Amino acid sequence: MTFQITVQPSGHQFSCEEDETILAAAMRAGVGLPYGCKNGACSSCKGKVLSGEVTHKPHQERALPKEEEARGGSLFCCALAHSDVVIEAREVAGSDDYPIRKMPSRVATMEKMAPDVIVMTLQLPANETLKFRAGQYIEFLLKDGKRRSYSLASPPEQDQPLALHIRHLPGGLFTDQVFSTMKERDILRFEGPMGTFFVREDSDKPMVLLASGTGFAPIKAIVEHLRAQGSTRQMTLYWGGRRPQDLYLDALCREWAAALPNFHYVPVISAPQPEDSWAGRTGYVHQAVMADLPDLSGHQVYACGAPVMVESAKADFVERCRLPDDEFYADAFTTEADLNK
Known part of the structure; x- marks a missing residue:
């Protein structure tokens, strides 16, 4: 059986098979719903069901708590339609520019x-x-x-x-x-x-680039892309690890900071050992952002790394630092262990 999915506020419509997730159907139709892991762990695809009936395939409770689901919350990567459905979701322009x-x-x-x-x-x-x-x-x-x-x-x-x-x-x-x-x-x-984790180039807002561990990888691509484009947008990279060795391209980041007047670098270590002789910032990386930038109302944030870091950053930045909810862009690095929690 085939159902009709309508996206608000855009009014875009697409068909969805009964054994197909709403996200998979949207991707097939070229409708740019946001997404990350596609397996119910990162919450990037979260939206709201305004009308119609859906059920969810197995997913992480923290990505969609039961009380939120009861209020109409939905993870579209796990949502199966059982009727025509109207959803509320923020679409991502340009997400389907390049074919998979x-x-x-x-x-x-x-x-x-x-x-x-x-x-x-x-x-x-x-x-x-x-x-x-x-x-x-x-x-x-x-x-x-x-x-x-x-x-x-x-x-x-x-x-x-x-x-x-x-x-x-x-x-x-x-x-x-x-x-x-x-x-x-x-x-x-x-x-x-x-994925829909990429820089929104229609904005000139200062960017906070937040990474933990190998979450640095897409951040590196973004910095080098903007550099190649000759962008003058202000960028501040906060890169966190447990030990200094976790910041495996620290020297490259310092080269960027020396060469680019619009780029700043703040390394943060959460568990330095005496033998590390670490004299820099310590603690949780997202809290370093909050200490330096208590008002994020005029910024965009691009966060990538462990789910707990991404989730904590979004909650604290929005609730305590006045970051607009729709200016937080994230890619949580989920593992098989994360999916089995």
Whole structure:
């Protein structure tokens, strides 16, 4: 059975099969609903059901608490329609500018940047290119049908292999392979580009770029994209890790700060050890933002990293720092462990 989905306030409409999520149907129809993980963990696709009946596939309780669902809240990546449905959602202009493609690639380089971080580059077949927006991600297609998502750390202007920052999660289906048996020239298939985490270039508001761990990858792509475009927008990067070694491209960030008058860099370490001799900022990275910028009413925030960091940042920035809810853009890096909580 097919149902009609209407998006408010735009009035856009698309059809949705009964076994298809509302987000999947919107993507198929070219309607730009926001999304991130596509599996009910990050809440990027959250909106409201104004009329009609939906049920939700399994998802994380923190992404959509039961009381919020009872008030009409919905995760469209998990929502199945059982009637015609009217939803309220903020659409993302430009999210469907570049078609999602399945492509083969060859591992070009693998460089260990920290004990648990490898920077991998992928070479596409001759005469093939991937068009994407800085901040988007790709999904590796694994042999057992599973997928693993990684943000592109290279900007779209770069005529070089695609770069990814991969953190080792012991026991991880894909990362165990990357850190043990994978080698240069191995073939990997992926699908992309995906996601609605990319810079809104129709604004000149100062940007807070907030990253934890390898959440730095899409932030790097955004900074290098804006630099290539000659943008003069003010950017302040807050990058957090437990130990200094977690800021595996700290030297690059300091180079940006020295070379770009509109770029500022604030590294933050949450658990420094005596042997680190760390003399910089400490604590939770999003709280460093709040200490420096107690009024975010005129800013945009781009946050990427662990779900707990992203969720805490959004709640505190909106409630305590006057950040407009619709000026917080995020990509939470969910893992298989996150999905099973």
